[in-house]
Amino acid sequence: MQTTVKTQSGRLLIIPTDEEDAAITRAALSDPDAQPLTDAEWASAKPQWRRGRLPSNHIGSQKMNDKSVVPFSEIESGGLDLNQITDQAQKMIHMLRQMGIKEATFESGVYFSHDQREGTNTLATDGILVEQRTHTTSLTFRHEGSTEQQAITELESRGVTQKAQGAFSSGKSQAWVALEHAKNRSEES
Numbered sequence: 001m002q003t004t005v006k007t008q009s010g011r012l013l014i015i016p017t018d019e020e021d022a023a024i025t026r027a028a029l030s031d032p033d034a035q036p037l038t039d040a041e042w043a044s045a046k047p048q049w050r051r052g053r054l055p056s057n058h059i060g061s062q063k064m065n066d067k068s069v070v071p072f073s074e075i076e077s078g079g080l081d082l083n084q085i086t087d088q089a090q091k092m093i094h095m096l097r098q099m100g101i102k103e104a105t106f107e108s109g110v111y112f113s114h115d116q117r118e119g120t121n122t123l124a125t126d127g128i129l130v131e132q133r134t135h136t137t138s139l140t141f142r143h144e145g146s147t148e149q150q151a152i153t154e155l156e157s158r159g160v161t162q163k164a165q166g167a168f169s170s171g172k173s174q175a176w177v178a179l180e181h182a183k184n185r186s187e188e189s
Helices: 018-029 039-044 082-098 148-157 162-168 174-188
Strands: 003-006 012-015 103-105 111-115 120-125 128-132 137-141
Touching: 082 111, 082 120, 082 128, 082 137, 103 162, 111 162, 120 162, 128 162, 148 162, 148 174, 162 174
Parallel strands: none
Antiparallel strands: 003 012, 103 111, 111 120, 120 128, 128 137
């Protein structure tokens, strides 16, 4: 019997068995261009500055271990661990910037952009948006019970790009976001 996990957006993720996981790992390790990062590489990926932390009893108390890297797209916004989300986003942003990537949309629906002129980095996935600036990092998540349309309307008013809004809305396209905004405007008229 398959083990599954349901995300807040309703996606059903199938958890591989130990044998399947071992086969996936062997296949991944056989690709010389996709070798895992060493401990030294991970150590260099850590942010060089510190920020304040919420008390551990505030929202989620699980601390992220440097060796337990969770794909950003798999972090659920229900039961948020703000430290885990922020740490993971900062690591991903750092790695993508080190690779010279200015903008990317991943198959998982995660969207990344670096705006050199504004000095901002944006990372968005299903219901979570992280905006990193020179001196601050902002975390936005969709409230339980709020619709994607309500959330993207609010994000649009803040100047968040349609690509980031789409990723925030369960990996939808920029075209979907543009159509939703057009529908909202026509309903308001």
